[in-house]
Amino acid sequence: MAKKVLLEKAHIKGIRAYDVYKAQGGYASVEKALKMDPAAIVEEVKKSGLRGRGGAGFPTGMKWSFLAKPEGVPRYLVCNADESEPGTFKDRYLMEFLPHLLIEGLIVSSFALGSNSTYIYIRGEYAWIVNILEQAIEEAKQHGYLGKNILNTGFDCEIYVQRGAGAYICGEETALIESLEGKRGNPRIKPPFPAIKGLWDCPTVVNNVETIAAVVPIINMGGEEYAKIGVGRSTGTKLLSACGNINKPGVYEIDMTISVEEFIFSDEYCGGIPNGKRLKACIPGGSSVPILPANLLLKTAKGETRYMNYESLSDGGFATGSMMGSGGFIVLDEDQCIVRHTMSLARFYRHESCGQCSPCREGTGWMEKILTKIENGKGQSSDIDLLWDIQRKIEGNTICPLGDAAAWPVAAAIRHFRDEFEWHVNNPSLCLTENYGLAHYADELSIVS
């Protein structure tokens, strides 16, 4: 049984309420942290090796230490609960079941960073979770963990929940800040980075929900102890949201030592693929990361077992690997059509582009149109090369990483499933009624050393 440090108590009856949460040892980290020096808390987080759980995996302690601290200027902590990457629904689970864990983490982090007004920016569709969080905030306030002069330390802190209104791009931290300022969610041009000039031009840290929650066990057990969980630079536990064609979709906490195969097939996690179907492909870290065919998913190109951690998932780079991303684990069985799935993701990115910069605004729509054409049996083989060229011209040339996020799924689909695209082009009527199927995508690969 893997070690759980976040969701361990998620299923205790009534844990959503303060009393039960407190009785289970809740808010101990606040008691402990508020007696520490803020810099010492940052130090603990550094020692823990915690990496941002929002997708980029940037070391949290390092991010915190970049925060500018000019005299007389407020600093802000903003919690990113925008969670809109297809395949990702872990933050929702955490907030729904353990709202106090997030609030507890936010109090400690706000203290460490010196944020007296902390905002949770939550995607607008999670309307009912707003109520759950506001209830938890109210309870924490009643018990003296929020408000003025918390635990007689002189530290004041308020937490506010801000609802978005439907825009994936507002998960990008500078778009989020713009949105929180009441504007369109247009990502800012960096530099300056939020750590210098963020919310209302003040130094700001934006962290994912899970990142903030992980601060609680880090303070409770100490950074060094936390770093012992996991492997290498993948320390601690990671929440994964598994979906697609699996028997047990849901949110799992793993300690990053298990293999991909175990995660998909063991009953403790995804429980295998329904109806005796075989595994065709998987997007292991949310829709933006490269899709891998079954053979490259379970084993790296070197023939080694692939594990569920940052390093192993990205083993082989984009040529033969993928990424941990946001932990949205999407499984495709042998009946699924890669072209169709890629088309749906292209549609998503076209819909979510803010439209500020030309490669993303124009390129995402173009890719969607070509993919739709191929999917509808109207494609030509030159379309596949054209798609490749378009994604290449978007990637790296845009204001924010949404451009890359739109390019990568298309690139990976063509890279690994080119013959399925060609099959569509060569069988314009057949592809309307039949799927290419599993083909050779699960075959053992010859090992390149």
Place this chain on the structure above:
Amino acid sequence: MLKFSDNKLKEVKKIIDRYPQGKQKSALIPLLHMAQSEFGGWLSPESMDYIASLLTIDPIEVYEVATFYSMYNLQPVGKHVFEVCQTGPCMLNGSDNIINYIKTKLNIGVGETTEDGLFTLKTVECLGACGYAPMMQLGDHYREHLTKEKVDAIIEECRGKE
């Protein structure tokens, strides 16, 4: 003239107080949500101008924001809006069938409203419920693991509220 009730105006004040002095524009998105639910499920130019006046900002600043975010309806919608997710993970679990089923059952296309003004069908992109697919958003809540039978039941439930 549109106007929030006194109770709502108190709520408005509370929201504005969350932000530092002079940063009241930050309340725009929450206030537009409020306007949409108070004034008939959509944002008419009048309600947007009203919000602009509450926040002392130019109306264009409100229009720019209202047209950016997908949750705001800029046209009148039916009483119950079925927002069905069509993104990859939901598609893997049959969202296309659900969308088609609703279309035939209610005899409307995507983006359309039934003649009696009760239902509007919208397709939306991933709502963060991919593990519970197929799914739709109905008002402030999610309806998950949709089947044809569940869709039938939801439609009956909505009709029952009349």
Place this chain on the structure above:
Amino acid sequence: MAEEVKKIKVTIDNITIDVPMGTTILQAARMIGGDVVPPAMCYYSKLQGSGGKCRTCLVEVSKGSEADPRPMPKLVASCRTGVMDGMEVKNMTSPRVEDARNGVVEFLLLNHPLDCPICDQAGECHLQDLGYEHGKEGTRYEFKRRTFDKHDLGPYIQLHMTRCILCYRCVYTADQLTDKRVHGVLSRGDHSEIATHIEKSLDNNFIGNVIDVCPVGALTDKTFRFKNRVWFTKPMSAHRDCKCCSGKVTLWQRGEDVLRVTARKDQWGEVEEWICNECRFEKKNTADWIIEGPTQVNRHSVISQGHYEHVLKPTETFSAVHGGRKPKLLMDIHSVSEVNDPSVDLSLINGSATGEVFNHPTKTQE
């Protein structure tokens, strides 16, 4: 006394120059001048916050600085990236830049109607210039081009949204020059458009400047529409005593008629001094102005193909005009744009020419 600003060294396409700290790569390139200057479709030095959006000015930073010589992994927007001491930048000399810029130009032209033959901006359009330099022949886009609902912006300014490249310059102009902005960017992604949402006219006294900042023919002068082609008019520098602005303008004349008044522009196509609506729209008599003499037009512009005094002789070859570089024909507009069907007599259309009109050549709009 102002403190001496520290000078730092930057090298662009192997040319080294000393610039003050805080200079952007684009500004530094403009100080050098010539071919090392990246094209800029959205940046406007006089508009705060502009730039970063169109991505035409992407350059490669092959050396970050003396202190940290690592190259920057991605191409950067030169208009929004500050130079560091010892930085080395590649613009013309980088194949990566050329490749990316060709991509950007293709993206910008993707949904562009290519209705240059009937566009008032033709001849002074920055997208046209850019297309000549970086465009490919023919388009790879085979889908229907985007169209928008028509918006009326009042008596002075004509909006052709299909031509807009969403540079945001007109939005910054309204924000920074007028006290109440009534137009902006609405909707999102590829549906984004410049509009007012509910029909409103743009009538602030300085709003006419949006016409001059617009790099394409999306915002044009209604009082000049279809009066003439830019290259048949003669630009003259002139001024008048104006209560609200400098009164320094360029008159675009044909014979003795003043067909159009614009602000004066510098060699980068940027307005030198903003002018008011009265000067721009109301003073159309030579008698209103004190004429200084012919305006020198930048030879890189397509306008300079005309027959101005002191400028180019029409006998000059195209490649000479382009500083020795071979001109690349952007694309055969007749074959790619439905609005350029040569069988349609353009002079018969008195409204804006859209695909609609061309599909039904007998129907005229407006």
